[in-house]
Amino acid sequence: MATEESPQVTRRATRSYSASNTAIESTNPPESYKPTINDLGFRQQPLRLEDLFSSFPGRRSQILELLRLLGPLNSPMFPILVYGGPSTGKTSVTLQVFRHLNRPFIYSSCITCYSPRILFESILNQLFHRKDSGHSYSSLKRCERPSDFVNYLREALENVITNLKGNSGKVSSKMSGRPDGTMVYLVFDNLECVRDWDKSSTILPFLFNLNDILKMPEVGLIFISNTSPDTYYLNIGYAEPIPLYFPDYTEDDLRHIFMANQTNSRLYASFLDVVLRPFCRVTRQVDELAAAFSSLFKKYSEPLSDKEVAPNEEMKRRLFSHIRPHIASALNETFQVRSQPLLKAETNQETKKTNSSRMPGVREDFDKIDFHMSTSAKYLLISAFLASRNPATLDASLFDSTGVSDSHKRKRKASEKSMDQKEMAEQELLMKGPGTFPLERLLAIFQCITSLAEDSLDEEESHELTVEGGSRGLMSDVLLQLSSLCNANFIIKGGSCPLEGSTRYRTAVSEDLALKVARSLKFPLSKYLYRR
Amino acid sequence: MGREKEKEKLSEKALNLLRSRLSDPNFIFRPLSDSPDSNYSKLKFIISTSVTEACNNSILLLGPRGSGKVAVLELVLSDLLQQYPEAISVIRLNGLLHSDDNCALKEIARQLCMEHQLLFSKVASFDDNSQFMIAMLRECGLAHKTIIFVLDEFDFFAQGKQRLLYSLLDAMQSVNSQAVVIGVSCRLKLLSDERFKELIDTYLSFNFTIGHLVRFLFQAVSYMDLSAGFLSLGNFKTALSSNQRQPKLECIRDCSVLELYMMVCMKRLEVKEQASYNFYSVMTEYKSIHDSFQTSDYYAANVCLRAFEHLLQCQLISFIDNKGHNQSVEFRPVKLLISSAELHQGLKSYQQCPAILLKLMDR
Numbered sequence: 001m002a003t004e005e006s007p008q009v010t011r012r013a014t015r016s017y018s019a020s021n022t023a024i025e026s027t028n029p030p031e032s033y034k035p036t037i038n039d040l041g042f043r044q045q046p047l048r049l050e051d052l053f054s055s056f057p058g059r060r061s062q063i064l065e066l067l068r069l070l071g072p073l074n075s076p077m078f079p080i081l082v083y084g085g086p087s088t089g090k091t092s093v094t095l096q097v098f099r100h101l102n103r104p105f106i107y108s109s110c111i112t113c114y115s116p117r118i119l120f121e122s123i124l125n126q127l128f129h130r131k132d133s134g135h136s137y138s139s140l141k142r143c144e145r146p147s148d149f150v151n152y153l154r155e156a157l158e159n160v161i162t163n164l165k166g167n168s169g170k171v172s173s174k175m176s177g178r179p180d181g182t183m184v185y186l187v188f189d190n191l192e193c194v195r196d197w198d199k200s201s202t203i204l205p206f207l208f209n210l211n212d213i214l215k216m217p218e219v220g221l222i223f224i225s226n227t228s229p230d231t232y233y234l235n236i237g238y239a240e241p242i243p244l245y246f247p248d249y250t251e252d253d254l255r256h257i258f259m260a261n262q263t264n265s266r267l268y269a270s271f272l273d274v275v276l277r278p279f280c281r282v283t284r285q286v287d288e289l290a291a292a293f294s295s296l297f298k299k300y301s302e303p304l305s306d307k308e309v310a311p312n313e314e315m316k317r318r319l320f321s322h323i324r325p326h327i328a329s330a331l332n333e334t335f336q337v338r339s340q341p342l343l344k345a346e347t348n349q350e351t352k353k354t355n356s357s358r359m360p361g362v363r364e365d366f367d368k369i370d371f372h373m374s375t376s377a378k379y380l381l382i383s384a385f386l387a388s389r390n391p392a393t394l395d396a397s398l399f400d401s402t403g404v405s406d407s408h409k410r411k412r413k414a415s416e417k418s419m420d421q422k423e424m425a426e427q428e429l430l431m432k433g434p435g436t437f438p439l440e441r442l443l444a445i446f447q448c449i450t451s452l453a454e455d456s457l458d459e460e461e462s463h464e465l466t467v468e469g470g471s472r473g474l475m476s477d478v479l480l481q482l483s484s485l486c487n488a489n490f491i492i493k494g495g496s497c498p499l500e501g502s503t504r505y506r507t508a509v510s511e512d513l514a515l516k517v518a519r520s521l522k523f524p525l526s527k528y529l530y531r532r
Numbered sequence: 533m534g535r536e537k538e539k540e541k542l543s544e545k546a547l548n549l550l551r552s553r554l555s556d557p558n559f560i561f562r563p564l565s566d567s568p569d570s571n572y573s574k575l576k577f578i579i580s581t582s583v584t585e586a587c588n589n590s591i592l593l594l595g596p597r598g599s600g601k602v603a604v605l606e607l608v609l610s611d612l613l614q615q616y617p618e619a620i621s622v623i624r625l626n627g628l629l630h631s632d633d634n635c636a637l638k639e640i641a642r643q644l645c646m647e648h649q650l651l652f653s654k655v656a657s658f659d660d661n662s663q664f665m666i667a668m669l670r671e672c673g674l675a676h677k678t679i680i681f682v683l684d685e686f687d688f689f690a691q692g693k694q695r696l697l698y699s700l701l702d703a704m705q706s707v708n709s710q711a712v713v714i715g716v717s718c719r720l721k722l723l724s725d726e727r728f729k730e731l732i733d734t735y736l737s738f739n740f741t742i743g744h745l746v747r748f749l750f751q752a753v754s755y756m757d758l759s760a761g762f763l764s765l766g767n768f769k770t771a772l773s774s775n776q777r778q779p780k781l782e783c784i785r786d787c788s789v790l791e792l793y794m795m796v797c798m799k800r801l802e803v804k805e806q807a808s809y810n811f812y813s814v815m816t817e818y819k820s821i822h823d824s825f826q827t828s829d830y831y832a833a834n835v836c837l838r839a840f841e842h843l844l845q846c847q848l849i850s851f852i853d854n855k856g857h858n859q860s861v862e863f864r865p866v867k868l869l870i871s872s873a874e875l876h877q878g879l880k881s882y883q884q885c886p887a888i889l890l891k892l893m894d895r
Binding site: 213 | 544547551552556597598626629632642743747750758774777783786810812829831832839847859862863
């Protein structure tokens with residue numbers, strides 16, 4: 001798994017919305033590319049300090065502190081832990097600081113390197129400068145254990161450092177594009193992911209003690225993490241790295257960030273005056289705000305015929321009254337993930353990064369479901385939802401062969417005690433979540449529902465003759481559909497029950513989604529739900 | 533202009549010097565080691581006697597992290613290597629890396645090969661390596677050469693079946709060898725283990741830690757103003773304040789108002805002595821607060837779920853058990869990881885905290 005610095009940098013640039021430097025070009029390496037030691041540096045135009053400050057508004061003190069801790073050229077350092085909330089600019093600032101200093105560094109992210117072996121091999125590949133255009137995905141050395149990694153790393157680092165020392169005696173590096181100095185820095189990004197794959201907790205202590213194990217003063221370690229240092233409590237103790245905190249942006253900083261690179265700054269300023277404060281009450285993460293603002297700004301500037309004009313007071317008031325009803329609804333929506341994949345590809349990337357995909361159903365907040373499902377899959381989903389929601393004892397009364405039964409609508413007045421019981425039961429339902437059901441029950445409910453649907457279809461279109469083989473066709477698909485629904489996380493497969501010996505399933509969709517699906521099939525779901 | 537540049541260069545050199553000295557443990561511990569009572573002298577005496585008298589020995593160095601055990605050991609070893617260049621060979625193992633005895637023997641064989649200019653084969657098996665080690669021990673014993681095994685993070689070797697330790701100590705007993713085993717550990721409970729009392733001949737304990745002090749000094753030195761060229765009191769104060777951070781409070785200050793609402797709801801649920809709560813119970817509480825107080829901050833469930841996940845990510849709340857992976861996020865029970873005092877303090881220091889939250893916390 002070979003990596004290279006420049007394409008990574010371009011990816012970083014697109015990820016950071018409008019605050020990035022405008023002078024970033026994407027370089028395409030030629031076919032027969034042999035990376036050399038110069039690749040350890042940033043390989044793009046060097047950055048002056050003022051540009052660094054201006055591209056990261058609100059981060060001046062953090063940049064200064066990082067520069068101070070890294071120290072002057074060839075000065076040994078203690079390991080640093082950069083931490084802060086998501087999208088606070090930790091990675092971008094660190095990388096741009098290295099660009100400004102023009103020092104050689106190795107970057108690896110624990111999200112893309114999701115196991116120790118991949119992490120070790122990625123670092124070694126970068127150090128051994130290996131990227132063969134033919135075998136660009138094979139590693140130079142197979143390295144699984146920390147002990148092997150330390151040996152190879154020492155060897156590689158000594159190589160690199162002797163090279164660097166040789167270079168530093170020659171022509172000044174500014175002219176030849178070579179990185180400065182004789183120190184190599186290792187940057188480990190997204191360190192909190194290591195906790196998840198490190199069940200036996202050997203890797204985290206190893207990384208934190210790497211400085212002591214290597215005992216090479218020419219190597220500097222920088223860790224970047226989304227969570228604070230006290231979440232890395234290790235019971236063997238370790239030499240704590242120096243913490244560097246990146247707080248979330250204040251409202252003023254957010255304003256600066258969003259104002260950068262806007263074509264019509266006066267118009268955008270008046271837009272921000274209106275929306276920034278209410279949105280900041282909900283979230284202060286830049287990527288979430290950027291996604292919300294981009295669509296909202298389009299609506300805001302709709303009534304304007306001329307987008308270049310600077311608005312005066314009266315126009316501002318008009319625009320405000322136009323946008324006001326939309327703000328409230330926009331506040332209650334998370335990312336608008338439209339099914340136009342190319343346009344919204346960037347927003348999608350940000351969505352996936354900051355939000356786990358454990359609840360796909362909830363994100364869609366439209367009136368219609370936004371994805372395609374076959375009819376049998378929809379029926380299966382509804383049956384699964386009913387099976388999870390209703391206790392099994394009710395099935396017989398709900399799904400008898402004559403169709404919907406009204407027997408659960410009791411005519412007596414509810415007494416005080418039963419109201420309390422109802423409340424407690426509802427509480428329990430909330431706490432426990434959807435119940436599990438075996439496969440047979442799901443299929444039985446599915447059979448009932450589809451036969452009902454067939455009957456109603458028959459009544460409506462009694463003159464059609466083609467509906468006959470329908471139900472038999474639906475049945476054959478079911479098990480296949482079930483496994484696709486499980487893969488899509490609509491239904492979760494639980495462990496097998498030891499008494500019965502069959503696997504049990506559980507729905508993971510919210511009621512909203514189930515209702516939407518039912519509505520699209522014209523199925524009266526609410527009549528079948530218990531206690532509604 | 534030229535003088536400014538010159539001055540900066542000089543102060544850069546001074547800064548570099550200070551930083552390299554502070555990051556080098558050898559430099560720090562050398563002056564502390566001169567007195568005859570110190571651990572340095574004791575260690576040096578023990579090892580040099582085993583070298584000269586050709587006997588086996590085992591030592592355990594105990595002390596908290598950052599107290600200079602490995603530093604002093606390295607000082608002793610470098611001095612002895614100068615004194616007896618041909619008579620000592622050092623093998624270094626680390627418990628974090630080599631606790632598996634396969635790995636450990638491979639590493640021992642590799643280091644022995646490197647030391648004696650032999651070819652190391654990577655595909656050698658465990659038996660091959662262990663026979664090689666025994667053979668080397670015997671040869672070195674005959675040549676009156678002492679092999680010193682340094683076992684860092686000794687507690688990792690001491691857990692489990694301790695195969696490596698037993699094979700090492702076995703080898704030392706069986707052949708006519710000269711070996712010294714030095715264990716370094718920061719876990720003090722080893723002292724209570726009976727087996728070690730028999731095996732280890734000497735215990736040396738290192739009592740004071742200066743690791744934290746050195747780190748603090750490093751930070752203060754880094755903040756030195758290069759144009760002035762001198763350290764100021766302000767540098768030390770900044771370094772001190774960065775070491776006295778309270779991360780949970782910082783997290784709370786970074787939360788949005790909606791997230792604060794959710795934490796206050798959870799606190800109230802705890803006060804009402806609900807055994808466990810999940811996202812939906814928090815939402816019911818949130819709704820009841822909105823109904824009784826008519827707050828303006830009432831948002832839909834999906835936005836609240838996103839805030840909930842953000843709190844999980846910051847580790848201000850966490851799941852109660854790790855096994856509920858077949859339940860979705862909204863149904864798994866969670867608990868707050870901050871106390872109500874911390875939450876209270878965080879709310880007070882929050883800019884523009886809605887008054888309603890403080891009122892709710894006070895009840």
